Amino acid sequence: MPELPEVESVRRTLAPRLVGWVVSQVRIGLAKLARPSPQALTQGIRGQKVQNIGRHGKLLILELAQGGFWTIHLGMTGQLIMANERPRAGHVHITVSFADHGPRLYYRDLRQFGGMTYCPDQEALDSGPLANMGPDALGLERNLFISRLAGRRAPLKSLLLDQRVLAGVGNIYADEALHRAGLHPTSRPAELSAKQLADLHRHLQETLTEALARGGSSVRNFVDAEGRPGTFQHAHRVYRRTGLPCPACGSPVQRIVLAGRSTHFCPHCQG
DNA sequence: GAATACCTGAGC
DNA sequence: GCTCAGGTATTC
Numbered sequence: 079m080p081e082l083p084e085v086e087s088v089r090r091t092l093a094p095r096l097v098g099w100v101v102s103q104v105r106i107g108l109a110k111l112a113r114p115s116p117q118a119l120t121q122g123i124r125g126q127k128v129q130n131i132g133r134h135g136k137l138l139i140l141e142l143a144q145g146g147f148w149t150i151h152l153g154m155t156g157q158l159i160m161a162n163e164r165p166r167a168g169h170v171h172i173t174v175s176f177a178d179h180g181p182r183l184y185y186r187d188l189r190q191f192g193g194m195t196y197c198p199d200q201e202a203l204d205s206g207p208l209a210n211m212g213p214d215a216l217g218l219e220r221n222l223f224i225s226r227l228a229g230r231r232a233p234l235k236s237l238l239l240d241q242r243v244l245a246g247v248g249n250i251y252a253d254e255a256l257h258r259a260g261l262h263p264t265s266r267p268a269e270l271s272a273k274q275l276a277d278l279h280r281h282l283q284e285t286l287t288e289a290l291a292r293g294g295s296s297v298r299n300f301v302d303a304e305g306r307p308g309t310f311q312h313a314h315r316v317y318r319r320t321g322l323p324c325p326a327c328g329s330p331v332q333r334i335v336l337a338g339r340s341t342h343f344c345p346h347c348q349g
Numbered sequence: 350g351a352a353t354a355c356c357t358g359a360g361c
Numbered sequence: 362g363c364t365c366a367g368g369t370a371t372t373c
Contacts, residue, residue, distance in 0.1 A: 136368080153369080155357085
C-alpha cells in the first residue's frame with residue numbers, strides 16, 4: 079500500500095516505542111516473508127536491541143545494537159501494528175515480542191508482497207534491500223533531482239516510479255505531483271525545460287510533505303503502527319478520480335495505463 | 350518499454 | 362463471473 083509518506087508515518091509511530099527495546103521472540107507464520115530464511119531472521123534479531131529506526135524510500139531500516147540491520151518492506155498491503163493483543167483481522171504473518179515490554183509488533187500482509195530481511199552488516203544491507211535504490215525522494219536536493227531525470231527519454235511517470243531513479247514515490251504521489259506540476263505523465267524529460275523539472279521537484283516535495291503532515295493516504299486499508307489511518311486521500315486531485323472534475327479546471331480526469339499502472343491526469347491542465 | 354508473476358480481496 | 366488494487370522482480 080504504502081509509499082514514502084505512509085512508510086514515514088509508520089516509522090514515526092514505531093520509533094518512540096521500539097527504540098531501546100530488545101527482541102525476545104520471533105514467530106513466523108509464513109516463511110517466504112522472512113529473508114534470507116526464517117531461521118536466519120530469527121537468529122539475527124533475537125536478543126538484539128533496536129538502536130534506531132530509519133527509512134530509505136519505502137524501506138524501513140531498523141539498526142540493531144550489534145551492527146546488523148532488520149529491514150521491513152510493506153509491499154502493497156503490509157501493516158505493522160504495535161498492540162498488546164493480536165489484531166482480530168486475519169493475515170498476521172509475523173509476530174515479534176520484546177523483553178520487559180507487553181506490546182508486540184504484528185506484521186499483517188494480505189497480499190504477501192512485503193516482508194522482512196535480516197542483514198548482518200552494512201555490506202549486506204547495501205547489496206541486498208538497498209541494492210539499486212536511488213536517493214530518498216523526501217528532501218532530495220533540487221539539482222540532484224534534475225540531474226537524475228534530465229535527458230531521459232522514458233515517460234516521466236515511469237521514471238518517477240522507478241526506485242533506481244529516486245526512492246519512495248509510488249502510483250499515488252507520482253500522479254498527484256505530475257498534476258500539480260502541470261506535466262503530462264507520458265512527457266519525456268529530454269523534451270522538458272530545466273524550469274519544468276525544477277517545478278516538478280518543488281511540487282513533488284510539497285505533495286510528499288503535505289501527505290506526511292496528514293499521516294499519508296488511506297485509499298483502502300493503510301494504518302500507521304498505532305492503527306490510525308491517514309487523511310490525505312481527501313486531498314487527492316486526480317488519483318482514482320477518473321471522470322470526476324479536475325479541481326483546477328473542471329475537466330474530467332482521464333485514466334490511462336502506463337508502466338502497467340493506472341495513471342490519472344487532467345487532459346487540460348497537463349496537456 | 351510491455352507482459353507476467355507473485356497473492357487475496359473488494360466491487361461490480 | 363470479471364476487473365482492479367498503494368509494489369517489485371523477471372523476462373522478453
